[in-house]
Amino acid sequence: MIFDFFSEIRNELSVVxxxxxxxxxxxxxxxxxxATHLIKAGGKRLRPAFCLLGGKFANFELNRIVPLAVALELIHMATLVHDDVVDASLTRRGQPTVKAQLGNRxxxxxxxxxxxxSLILxxxxxxxxIPRVxxxxxxxxxxxxxLQIATTYDLDQNIKDYFYRINRKTALLISASCQLGAVACGAPRQLHQTLRRFGHYIGMAFQITDDILDMTAEQTKLGKPVGGDLRQGIITLPAIYALRKGSVRNRLQEIISKTDKSDQEIHEAIDLIIGCGGIDYADAISDKYIAKAKKELAGLPDVPVKKTMQIIAEFIGIRSF
Amino acid sequence: MIFDFFSEIRNELSVVxxxxxxxxxxxxxxxxxxATHLIKAGGKRLRPAFCLLGGKFANFELNRIVPLAVALELIHMATLVHDDVVDASLTRRGQPTVKAQLGNRxxxxxxxxxxxxSLILxxxxxxxxIPRVxxxxxxxxxxxxxLQIATTYDLDQNIKDYFYRINRKTALLISASCQLGAVACGAPRQLHQTLRRFGHYIGMAFQITDDILDMTAEQTKLGKPVGGDLRQGIITLPAIYALRKGSVRNRLQEIISKTDKSDQEIHEAIDLIIGCGGIDYADAISDKYIAKAKKELAGLPDVPVKKTMQIIAEFIGIRSF
Incomplete structure (x- = not known):
């Protein structure tokens, strides 16, 4: 069953x-x-969609909002492309990885x-x-x-560090998308501030779910090997929780600290994390953010896309890919 | 003998x-x-200086112009830092170069x-x-x-390609610095457009001289080995000129095409370029740009820094480092 979350803004998204x-x-x-190839390679266009939905709460005007929606996706794409830059040390057995071959420069x-x-737009x-935010x-x-690079393999980081990091990595741009779509369509301050908070909570839940899926999703849906974060020493919420549990801490530390982990070790680490409740814990935190997002929605005017926003909020926490 | 070109804006530059x-x-x-370390590592602060000097032709106000001057240097620094990103293929004998060790990511x-x-400022x-330019x-x-990456080792590029490339690489930001300093201080259109053209010509002469010095400067003054561009397959004006001369073309092509060149080969290539008049030719082109810059200056109001601008124009073509 396919459900198109963005059916109400499908035409606007094709203009974008x-x-x-x-x-x-x-x-x-x-x-x-x-650059065209990069765009055509796809993407969920989540940021333009949130921008357009935000605008629908104000005096929606397609011409006013489209340059911003495009700019938001370009910023997102730029960060993805820059994330492809790798270190020379990441060459494997003397051969550069596929990403390195594409060219860091x-x-x-x-x-x-x-x-x-995006700056031109x-x-x-x-x-x-708009430019200031x-x-x-x-x-x-x-x-x-x-910070993500600096905290790689840091087994002592706490939950606050994690929230600080995923806010910067993901939630802020989603938050800005919701807010500025409304700003571009002339929304009053209270309205765009509510949308900003909604976007923040949704963005946090989105990244926590992403981090859970990195451990639990089927590889075919994920499109990459399971446990990629653990493999690279990126410690996400389920792992932070598990690392505090005396029963699994030592073995988990041992595996995560290794720079070259076998698939078997990755699966063992994931099983330890699941076994001590790390995934359930992260799920519960994600649910809390979704509840907060829904509370913000309640304060928004009853426009047709409000229902869409509610469905998106529900879906973010239960998606399986 | 030391001459401080920026003596008239020394106080303003310390604020910057x-x-x-x-x-x-x-x-x-x-x-x-x-980031502080990067700033303290120094730099000529050419862009902030041009920005301040541009402002001196209008209603100079320090508070109005300093954020822009700082932003211009930050943009310049960002491009330098991004230029440090190298490809995995640049590892030498299996060891990453010093730059690669600092970390591409x-x-x-x-x-x-x-x-x-810089965007915040x-x-x-x-x-x-200001944001649009x-x-x-x-x-x-x-x-x-x-384009510079794409034209590396391209022995058939022409002078037009080179001008197009150095305008983008260097002249545009210097041109924007001269223009926008005046814009920030309320200059009328004609004034900031003249400064924009002045900056363009100065910027072009600056990069041509840089490319000449890469072949002719003493290594101690250059702070890096002579012939760095040729070594990396970057074809600059003197080489483009020489590659058109039947007498040296074949041998020059042979050397430049090599990906691993000996110091002796680099010096042979430079001697061939000098011998057939490549440096004199590039010098003459640089002089033409300086003449054009001076012509633009003539149309500017007679403020005290006008003399400074004239001296800078003179110096850009005769500097030895």
Missing amino acids: EEELIKAVRSSDPLLTET ISTHIGDYLLGK ISLYDDPL LAETSVKMSEGEI | EEELIKAVRSSDPLLTET ISTHIGDYLLGK ISLYDDPL LAETSVKMSEGEI
Whole structure:
């Protein structure tokens, strides 16, 4: 069964898609081709969708909101492309990994190019709140990335560190998308602040669920090997919880600390985490964020897309991919 | 003999220096430390200086111009940090180069962080021209970087390709610095457009001279081995000229095409380029740009810093480091 969460904004999303293609055009045909390829490779377009939905709570105007929706996706894409940059030390047995072969330098500059294109779109807006929120967001997103690198293999990090990190990594841009879509359509302060908080809670739940799925999803749905975070020493909420449990702590530490883990060790670590309740714990935290998101929704005007927002909030915590 | 080109704006430049340090502060102490270290490592602060000088042609106001001057240096620093990102293939004899050891991922995200901080400062300005010019500039700078990678080892590129590339790589941001300093201080359109053109010509001459010095400077002054561009397959103006000369073309092609060149081969290539007039040719082109810059200066009001601008124009073409 397929349910289209964005059926109410399907037409608007296809306009965003067309404008995304137009936005990355360059005078250099090769660059246009590479950037277009990146866009056509797909993505959930979650940020443009939240932006459009946010706008539907205010005086929705397609022409006003589309450049912003496109800019948000470009910022998101730029961070994905920059995440592809790897260290020389990540070469395996002397051979660069597939990602490294694509070219760190190209990834860096294409990410900058996409970011630059987003700045052009953002500079079209007169309301200074839009560039200001996005500038603050982009600084914090970089801080989050650097923090994630710095806390890799840090087995002593606590839950607060984790929340701080996933807010920067994911929630802030989703939050900005919900808020600024409304700002672009002339929403009063109280409305766009409520949407900002809604987006924050949804974004937190989204990333926690992502981190759970990294351990529990079927590999075919995930599209990558299970346990990728543990493999790279990225300690997420279920692992932080489990590492506090005396019964599993020592063995878990031992496995996670290894820089080269076997598939069997990864599965053992996941079983230890599940066994001591790490996944249930993370699920419960995600549910709390969803409850908070729904509470914010209650304060929003009864426009048709409000129902869509409610369904999205429900789905984020129960999705299996 | 030391001549301080920026003596007239020395106080203003120290304010910029203080604000640069403040601008990169993060809630993460390690990030603050790394970014502060990058700033304290120095740099000519050419872009802030041009920005301040541009402002002196209008209603100079320190508070109005400093955030922009800081933002311009942060953009420049971000591009330098991103230029440090290397490909896995650049490991030498299986060992990553020094740059690669510093961490491609950290370089990418620190560059993004500096860029984000510049966006915060830029978002303070009400005049939409400032974010718009800088957004266009940053897109074109990324295009220039990608083009430089794409044209590496391309022995058939022509002079037009080279100008296109160095405009994006260097001239555009210097041009924007001259123009926007004046814009931030309320300059009328004609004035900031003249400064924009002046900056373009100066920027082009600056990069051509840089490319000449890469072949002719003493290694101690250059701070890196002579012939670095040729070594990496970056074809600059003197080489493009020489590659058209039948007498040296074949041998020059042979050397430049090699991915692993000996010091002796680099020196032979440089001697071939000098011998057939490649350096003189590039010098003459640089002089033409300087003449154009001076012509633009003539149209500017007679403020005290005009003399400084003239001296800078003279110096750019004759500097030896």
